[in-house]
Amino acid sequence: MAFYITTPIYYVNAAPHLGHAYTAIAADVMARHQRQRGEDVFFLTGTDEHGEPVALAAEREGVSPQELADRNAERFRALMPQLDVSNDYFIRTTDEGHKVRVQEILQRVHDNGHVYKGMYEGWYCPRCADFKTDAEIGPDNTCPIHRIPLDREREENWFFRLSTFQEQLEQLYDGQSDFVLPKVRFNEARSFIAGGLQDVSLSRAKLNWGVPVPWDPEHVFYVWFDALLNYYTALSFAHDGTDETDKFWPADFHVIGKDILKFHAVFWPAMLLAADIPLPEHLFIHGFLLMKDASGEEHKMSKSLGNVLDPFEVMDQFGTDALRYYCFREVSFGLDGSVSTTTFGERYTSELANEYGNLASRTLNMIGRYCDGKVPDVAVEPQLAADFDGLPAEVAALLDRAEITQALDRIWARVRRLNRYVEEKAPWKLAKDPDAAAELQTTLRSLAEGLRALTVLLSPYMPESTGKLLAALGDERLELSAAEFGDGSGGGSIGELPPLFPKPQ
Numbered sequence: 001m002a003f004y005i006t007t008p009i010y011y012v013n014a015a016p017h018l019g020h021a022y023t024a025i026a027a028d029v030m031a032r033h034q035r036q037r038g039e040d041v042f043f044l045t046g047t048d049e050h051g052e053p054v055a056l057a058a059e060r061e062g063v064s065p066q067e068l069a070d071r072n073a074e075r076f077r078a079l080m081p082q083l084d085v086s087n088d089y090f091i092r093t094t095d096e097g098h099k100v101r102v103q104e105i106l107q108r109v110h111d112n113g114h115v116y117k118g119m120y121e122g123w124y125c126p127r128c129a130d131f132k133t134d135a136e137i138g139p140d141n142t143c144p145i146h147r148i149p150l151d152r153e154r155e156e157n158w159f160f161r162l163s164t165f166q167e168q169l170e171q172l173y174d175g176q177s178d179f180v181l182p183k184v185r186f187n188e189a190r191s192f193i194a195g196g197l198q199d200v201s202l203s204r205a206k207l208n209w210g211v212p213v214p215w216d217p218e219h220v221f222y223v224w225f226d227a228l229l230n231y232y233t234a235l236s237f238a239h240d241g242t243d244e245t246d247k248f249w250p251a252d253f254h255v256i257g258k259d260i261l262k263f264h265a266v267f268w269p270a271m272l273l274a275a276d277i278p279l280p281e282h283l284f285i286h287g288f289l290l291m292k293d294a295s296g297e298e299h300k301m302s303k304s305l306g307n308v309l310d311p312f313e314v315m316d317q318f319g320t321d322a323l324r325y326y327c328f329r330e331v332s333f334g335l336d337g338s339v340s341t342t343t344f345g346e347r348y349t350s351e352l353a354n355e356y357g358n359l360a361s362r363t364l365n366m367i368g369r370y371c372d373g374k375v376p377d378v379a380v381e382p383q384l385a386a387d388f389d390g391l392p393a394e395v396a397a398l399l400d401r402a403e404i405t406q407a408l409d410r411i412w413a414r415v416r417r418l419n420r421y422v423e424e425k426a427p428w429k430l431a432k433d434p435d436a437a438a439e440l441q442t443t444l445r446s447l448a449e450g451l452r453a454l455t456v457l458l459s460p461y462m463p464e465s466t467g468k469l470l471a472a473l474g475d476e477r478l479e480l481s482a483a484e485f486g487d488g489s490g491g492g493s494i495g496e497l498p499p500l501f502p503k504p505q
C-alpha cells in the first residue's frame, strides 16, 4: 500500500526555526511509522519561493529573487538531515516541473469556467501574502500574526469562483468527519465555510516573481495557489522521469500549522474540485509552540517576534533525538503549548537520561555481569507480557490519526512499567541468592525484551538512539510486528552501548 504525507513547503524568506522543525519532525514520525508497517511511503517537504515578500527582500538586498531563493532554500534543505527527517523529495516551487504542472492545472480550472477577471480591493499583509477578511484584521488594521500595518491594495486580478464551491465543501465536511483533524480545527474550518465563501484572487498583476498565468501572461498566479499545488505536482517529476501521481495521489496526510488552515482546509479542496482532482484523505492541523516572556505572557514561536528557542543549540548540546522527543512529549500535538529550556532540561534528565537511557544501560550491564553477556534463553514474565499486550496496534491506531503525543504517552507508560519491574525484582539481590537463578534469568530476559519492543516503537521518534540500543540488544528489526513483546528471542549476545543521553558538557 502507498502512503503519501507532506509538510507545508516553507517560505524561503524566513530563517529556519523551531516551528519549521516541529512540523517536519511530526511528519517524519508518521512517515517512519508507516515504513515500519511495510507501506510504500512518499514523504514530501520543500520550499515556497514565489510572491511579493521574496521579491521585496531580494530588492532590498540588491539580488535577483532567484538568487535569494537559491540561497535560502538551501538552508531548509540542509535542515532536514540535521533533524534526521527522512523526506523522499525536497520540492522547490521554482522547479521547472512544478511550474509547468501549475500552469496546466490552473488552465484546466480556467477552462472549466471557475475563473473571471475583476477588481480587487482589500487589506493585504505583505508578510502573509494574503488579503485579510474582516474577521482576520487585528486592531488598527494590523496583521494579527505579524503585528504590522496592513496595506490597502486595489488591483485588477483574476478571481477564483470559491463561492460556487460552498455547497460541495459543506457536503465534504458533513460527510467526512475526519477530513480535518483534530476536531477543534474541523469545526473552525466548517464554520468558516458556513460563514459564506467569497471569491478569491487567483493572480497578481503588479508582480512578476511567480508562475505566469498562461491565458494572461501579464499576471502571475497568486503565490498561495502556486504553493498549494506542490503537493500534487511533485509526484509527477520527483522520481526522475516517472510520473507517480496515480500511485500516491490522493495524499493520506497534509500536516500543517493552524495559521494556514484556511488555505488548506477551504481553498485547497475547492481548487482540486475545480480541477477535477481527487481530494486528500486528511489534513492534520497542529498548534503553536509558545514561549513565555518575562511577564508570563505566551507568544507564538516566531523569528519576527524575536523569541526564538534555537533548535540548533538544543541539537548541538543534547542531540537531535532529544529535540524530537521533547517537542511531542511536552506539548500535545494538535494543541498550543509552552516550551522552555527549563522543561526541556527536566524531561531530558528525568525521562530520557534516567527512565530510558539508564534503564537500557542497567539492563545491559546486568546481562553482562550476571549472564555472560547473553540474553537468557528462557520464557518472558507472563505478567509483564500482559501489560504490553496490544501496544503496537494501539500505537498504530493513534498514529493513523496523527495522535503523535498520545502514542508516545502509551509507549512511555511501559518504559515506566519496566522501571517499576526492575525495582520490584531487584535483580542485584536475586544475583546473590543461588535459589533465585531462574527468577534472575526470567527477569533479565523480560527486561531486555521489553526494552527491545519499546525501542522498536520509539524508533520513529528517536531514530538515532534507538538504532544504537537495538544494535546493542542484538536485534535490529524495525518492522511493527517486531514490536510485540515476546517477538524477540533469547540466547543472543549483547553489545556495547554508548551512553544514549549523556549529561551535556
Ligand SMILES: [Zn+2]
Pocket (backbone or CB within 6 Å): 125, 126, 127, 128, 129, 143, 144, 145, 146, 147
Ligand atoms: Zn501577516
